[in-house]
């Protein structure tokens with residue numbers, strides 16, 4: 001099984017390549033294709049990255065090659081991590097519309113090339129932001145089930161970790177999913193949280209204690225306030241800003257810590273790559289596994305009686321042919337309200353590109 005990484009020389013792309021090899025997701029007989037842009041710095045660096053990876057991992061590296069033309073992308077799983085990112089510095093405010101417009105062109109050029117020249121079976125994992133836009137563009141070209149955005153899986157792992165930290169256990173003992181839109185509009189599905197070793201009553205009590213009487217109806221305001229507090233501290237005392245996060249509840253930590261990490265200049269490449277490689281591993285593994293991801297829905301699930309259409313992060317079954325089923329039981333009322341609001345905002349974000357077929361339009 002072969003994997004292509006589009007934007008391999010970027011911060012996230014090179015972490016993905018290293019983790020694919022270090023975690024032995026790719027056997028030595030498989031191929032890792034590093035895809036860069038012709039003529040530019042990334043084209044040259046792709047050859048250098050190949051040399052560096054072979055230098056580091058000669059004993060167990062797969063075959064590594066370089067492609068600089070989108071029509072040469074050949075793989076079973078394609079990871080889309082090319083494109084512009086929000087500036088990683090304190091106080092930087094991203095022009096989301098400009099970023100979306102630039103990355104839309106990247107998504108479209110690769111999606112069209114894969115549709116025209118690919119095998120017809122590739123599964124695409126979208127990393128680049130806005131991840132929902134990437135999913136919508138690729139789904140239109142390749143079909144809905146062959147594309148999944150990894151933002152909701154990364155958000156899920158972060159949420160599980162924060163819950164685990166609060167309970168004093170390791171992350172693997174905590175289940176549960178984050179849905180919605182990647183970033184500030186994510187929806188922590190507290191109703192899906194499971195903690196190994198706790199029965200239903202114990203879990204309900206533990207979750208209620210962690211939530212502290214809050215509902216998701218106040219979450220957007222909490223995030224806004226959290227960012228303002230962190231921004232105020234960051235210029236003079238970034239350590240104090242990270243310490244302040246420790247005093248907040250798990251779902252708020254799960255949003256604000258990555259935001260501060262990116263603004264600190266460190267970016268979030270290692271965790272992003274880890275979540276991406278999880279999804280690649282799942283597709284290559286051959287078994288169906290439940291993950292969370294941004295997918296293009298067409299009424300496979302409903303929230304509060306409203307069928308979900310358009311791109312949204314939800315728990316899905318992922319396997320070798322892409323995603324199949326959505327596993328979203330009736331969410332709690334506050335989760336449903338936030339999910340529908342997120343779906344509407346994604347829909348509005350997709351509207352300028354004629355990709356709007358979503359939940360909001362149907363209401």
Ligand SMILES: NC(=O)c1ccc[n+]([C@@H]2O[C@H](COP(=O)([O-])OP(=O)(O)OC[C@H]3O[C@@H](n4cnc5c(N)ncnc54)[C@H](O)[C@@H]3O)[C@@H](O)[C@H]2O)c1
Pocket residue numbers: 007008009010011012013036037042081082083084085086103106126127128129130131150151154182267268269272
């Ligand atoms: N989904 C998530 O959870 C998540 C998390 C972190 C980052 N990201 C996103 O991943 C993407 C990559 O982030 P990064 O930190 O690696 O950025 P980076 O700037 O370090 O790397 C970007 C890569 O994309 C390539 N690229 C840029 N414009 C291109 C174009 N027009 N055509 C082809 N290739 C192009 C660059 O050459 C480079 O290799 C960004 O969109 C970022 O927002 C997503």
